[in-house]
Amino acid sequence: MAGFPITAWAMRHPWGADTTAVLDHLRAPRGAPLAATTTAPELATSLLDELAPACAKACARWGASRVASILGSAAPTVEHPLSRLAQTLALVRRHTGIGGAAYHIASTETGGVKALASADRMLRASLADAVLVGGIDDDHGALLLVERHGTSFxxxxxxxxxxxxxxxxxxxxxxxxxxxxxxxxxxxxxxxxxxxxxxxxxxxxxxxxxxxxxxxxxxxxxxxxxxxxxxxxxxxxxxxxxxxxxxxxxxxxxxxxxxxxxxxxxxxxxxxxxxxxxxxxxxxxx
Amino acid sequence: MATHRAHPSPRAFVFAAAWWDTDAGPPRAELLPRDVRLGASFSARILAHVLDRIAERSPRPLHELPWVLGASEDTHELPLELRNVLSPTHGLACVHAGPATVAMALLEALGTLADHEAVLVAFVQGAGPPHHDPLASTLVLSREPGPEPALLLEPPALRRVAAGPIRSTTPFAAARSIARAATVGQPTVETIPSNQLDRRDCWQIRLHAPG
The missing domain is CATH 3.40.47.10 (Thiolase/Chalcone synthase)
Known part of the structure; x- marks a missing residue:
């Protein structure tokens, strides 16, 4: 059975602003990772700006209410309370127009991967037609758009x-x-x-x-x-x-x-x- | 666990339900061994109370079900005491979505039925933040009906409403209403705020008789 195409993705890391830069750096290191300089909300804004056209296309294709967003996060702490997660979901809506289900899956170290698993099940159960997924921490993070159908590698x-x-x-x-x-x-x-x-x-x-x-x-x-x-x-x-x-x-x-x-x-x-x-x-x- | 890629109906039968609130008296939490119970948090005890109530009616032992926990400020992970006693093995998702957590946890649970015959959904909030009433509620959702008549849960859906629902001092009140309705076989429609505070869209959760 065919899977669900990952039609767009974006990532940020001190080594570079996309997967190509990071993979190149892994192959030929040019020094240690840079010190953290970007907060999670800043990084989320940057990632969402990059993916906004793909999200807009998905909303137009499936209807905004059929496009969900599921973000993985670490287990909440005093420094990073649950309320901060809600702010990230608000950023997603504001920057992408996504209007469907939106929530966090909290799980330290696996949240970003669990979000993909949730998206897979949600698509199989026809609860959504496209899902923006990922995880964002201070200084690094990635978002991916998974759709029911679409062009992808x-x-x-x-x-x-x-x-x-x-x-x-x-x-x-x-x-x-x-x-x-x-x-x-x-x-x-x-x-x-x-x-x-x-x-x-x-x-x-x-x-x-x-x-x-x-x-x-x-x-x-x-x-x-x-x-x-x-x-x-x-x-x-x-x-x-x-x-x-x-x-x-x-x-x-x-x-x-x-x-x-x-x-x-x-x-x-x-x-x-x-x-x-x-x-x-x-x-x-x- | 994904063992196939069947395309299930996104609806689910409410196979069993239980809830605890302050009207129910002190939580007994007999699921926990006595020494563990004495040292357990209040959230752990009220959750243990409802899990004990639901265990005997569940189609499978609770540890063989995937779990979805609607996360609150004071309980954003399954309390370790319960984790150690029940040892769920088929996955555990802690869902947070602000005021829409009940609807989003139910959606996550319905998605989980793509891989499993049944799923346990639990909500628990202790006494805090200020003015919140303590509450625990749990549902076992299944793809197929059991021997007893059961109501059907439709996927929560966004609906435009003339006036938004009043924000409850008990954020998981809808979960209690659903559990109560399922227990007595009374259809219900629960309306809770969406995260889209600037819009009049609300999540509606519909529980109805099959057919």
Whole structure:
């Protein structure tokens, strides 16, 4: 079954204002990530301005009330209360004209990916015809527009979620395996170009995450970008998705020594300290 | 968990419902072990109270259902005490949308039925912020009806209204009304503010008899 086209995306990071700049920087680093200088509302405004034409087209095509916005966010804190999330939703409406369902999915480190999974389900259930999704933190973030039909290079093909143990010191391998196996099965267990993993090489959960992935999908290259990009919040998940989509468009893995993708599919796995696991399957369009 | 890509009806049967408010007396929260209950937050105890009420009528054990939690200022994640006792395994989404949280959590839950036969939706608010009444409400929504007659929940829809609804001092009051209506089999239409404060669009949540 065909997936849902990701018809537009935008990302911001101190390394650059789009996925191409960031992927180029990953390949040939030009120094450490810059210090944070952009607040989340400023960054949201910039991303929404870039995506406004695509959102306007989606609103015209589907009707504004059939275009939803789902943003991932970290779990609220005293510094970043729930009320701040409502302000971001207001920004989305003001800059894009989107008039459908609008809400946040709060989940530290996985919010941006969970938003994609929610969008996938909402489209499959015909609760919306297009969804603007993503995550925005101070200094970095990404937004993607997923539609029922449209012109794109990459499809959101499947999603799966599970909840595992909340023990921060141990990755719940069974929960991870369930989401990875489920999302991959939806795609017919077709060969993967690489797996965009959550844990970087020096992360204490890296070995367990890779062990699970290899046990489920076989010996497939794994790439992580979070540590090198210096991002960990909800926006990091959305950035991962945007980079995975861009990697499919370019045909190379997102890492310092890129490998050419042998297959046009990427599985993306993310997990949170609270035990949420999300897996997405992205596929390049013919 | 996504095991197929069927195209379900976006409507759902309200398979079971329960609520707690101050009229119900002290929450018993017997779902929690005694030592945990004593140290649990008030929000955790009233949520445990309604989950206990709904557990025996749920089509599946609660930990085998995906969960959607309507997030409030004081409870924006599933309290850890409940998390440890119930250990939900099929996904948990904490939804926040300001005054529209009830409608948006129900939409998220209806979307979850694309992958699952049933879903648990819960709302809980403790005593704060000032002037808010404590309340907990929970629904089990299912694609198929159970053995008992059940009302159908339509996807919340935006409607233009002549005058906006009065903002309740109990932001999740609509969730209690839906749970109460479902329990007695009484159709209802709940109207809650949208996030679009500059417009007169409201979310309407319709509960009606099948057919």
């Amino acid at each position: 990459v499809d959101l093909h499947a999603s799966a979620e599970a909840t595992g143990a909340t023990d921060h010191s141990t990755l719940d391998e069974a929960a991870a395996a369930r989401t990875i196996a489920a999302a991959w099965a939806v795609g017919g267990r077709a060969p993967l170009g690489y797996v965009h993993v959550h844990a970087d090489d020096d992360d204490p959960h890296a070995a367990a995450e890779r062990r699970v992935i290899h046990s489920v999908v076989g010996d497939v290259p794994c790439c992580a970008t979070r540590r090198r990009l210096g991002s960990a919040g909800a926006g990091a998940g959305a950035i991962d998705v945007a980079l995975a989509a861009a990697s499919l468009s370019r045909g190379f893995t997102p890492e310092p020594h890129p490998r050419e993708l042998e297959h046009d599919r990427v599985l993306l796995h993310a997990f949170s300290p609270r035990g949420h696991h999300v897996t997405l399957l992205l596929e390049a369009r013919e």
